[in-house]
Amino acid sequence: MELVAFMLVFLLQTRKMQGSVTKSKFVKQGADVDLDVKKPVVFTPDRDLFFWRVNRSLDIFRSDKNQKRTKIYPNYHGRVVVLENFSLVLKNVQEPDAGLYTAVLSGAENKLAEYQLHIQAAVSPVKLEVVSLFADSDSCNLTVTCRTDQTHLNATFECRHANCTPDGGGLSNADWSLMAFVFNFSIVCQHSNQVSETQEAMAVRQVCQQHVPKEISIFTWTWIRISLVLGLALALIFALRRRERQATRKPEGCQVLESYNMGDITKDRVRPCTLKLRPAELPKMLEADPMQVTGQNNNPLLAL
Ligand SMILES: *[C@@H]1O[C@H](CO)[C@@H](O)[C@H](O)[C@H]1NC(C)=O
Numbered sequence: 001m002e003l004v005a006f007m008l009v010f011l012l013q014t015r016k017m018q019g020s021v022t023k024s025k026f027v028k029q030g031a032d033v034d035l036d037v038k039k040p041v042v043f044t045p046d047r048d049l050f051f052w053r054v055n056r057s058l059d060i061f062r063s064d065k066n067q068k069r070t071k072i073y074p075n076y077h078g079r080v081v082v083l084e085n086f087s088l089v090l091k092n093v094q095e096p097d098a099g100l101y102t103a104v105l106s107g108a109e110n111k112l113a114e115y116q117l118h119i120q121a122a123v124s125p126v127k128l129e130v131v132s133l134f135a136d137s138d139s140c141n142l143t144v145t146c147r148t149d150q151t152h153l154n155a156t157f158e159c160r161h162a163n164c165t166p167d168g169g170g171l172s173n174a175d176w177s178l179m180a181f182v183f184n185f186s187i188v189c190q191h192s193n194q195v196s197e198t199q200e201a202m203a204v205r206q207v208c209q210q211h212v213p214k215e216i217s218i219f220t221w222t223w224i225r226i227s228l229v230l231g232l233a234l235a236l237i238f239a240l241r242r243r244e245r246q247a248t249r250k251p252e253g254c255q256v257l258e259s260y261n262m263g264d265i266t267k268d269r270v271r272p273c274t275l276k277l278r279p280a281e282l283p284k285m286l287e288a289d290p291m292q293v294t295g296q297n298n299n300p301l302l303a304l
Pocket residue numbers: 036037038039040083085086087
């Protein structure tokens with residue numbers, strides 16, 4: 001909406017400028033500007049002097065038919081060049097050079113050309129920053145900040161497969177405009193005035209798939225670190241426990257399997273031990289649990 005309003009104002013202004021005799025000219029500070037005389041200068045007896053003036057009063061240049069009275073006024077020595085057809089070139093323009101420049105023939109004030117000169121410095125660079133992002137497999141909602149040295153603008157976009165709505169927004173005044181919009185599947189921040197433009201763009205697909213905003217990334221990194229530490233701690237605990245269990249494990253096949261009654265005696269049935277021990281382990285086992293190993297000899301089943 002703001003963008004549309006801005007465009008309308010801009011169009012109206014442009015039309016107004018074209019309609020009038022006075023032509024608006026915007027010049028970048030430090031550049032040279034050509035002020036074309038527009039019409040051939042034709043001297044007649046009652047229009048015998050030609051002038052370039054600024055602000056309707058200050059003379060810059062004067063000439064006559066035979067160029068006998070031609071002169072560049074002291075303020076403009078070395079700062080202007082006048083072409084053969086009397087067009088004016090103003091060199092290295094600065095802020096105070098802004099004003100109304102008129103080419104006139106003397107006599108019945110015959111105006112040949114008139115320019116309203118505006119001097120603008122080049123705009124500063126603009127930075128595009130993604131400040132929030134919510135993405136799933138087919139949609140991506142993001143807010144960006146477009147920042148210049150003087151101001152900033154937030155714009156939110158809802159994107160589906162790189163097609164985004166709305167069309168951003170804008171801020172503007174007489175000297176600059178700052179806009180956020182989508183162009184060519186990219187989000188663009190543009191800072192411009194009449195004489196210059198800076199912009200930064202990011203491809204929607206790339207932003208939505210790869211870009212991780214700063215706050216999220218700090219948050220994520222914290223979680224990754226905590227998870228790593230927890231994971232390591234758990235792994236260590238498991239390893240220690242396993243070693244402990246291995247050290248106290250009874251040899252397989254020697255557990256009591258069931259109890260059964262035989263008359264009035266309750267007996268345990270035990271699976272015979274068939275230990276496969278490596279020679280080095282044997283003394284340790286015998287020491288640790290001699291009954292288990294010698295159990296084979298006292299097997300109650302054998303006693304039956
Ligand atoms: C005057 O000369 C300049 C440079 O040659 C040219 O660009 C301009 O169109 C001329 N203007 C007229 C009114 O002839």
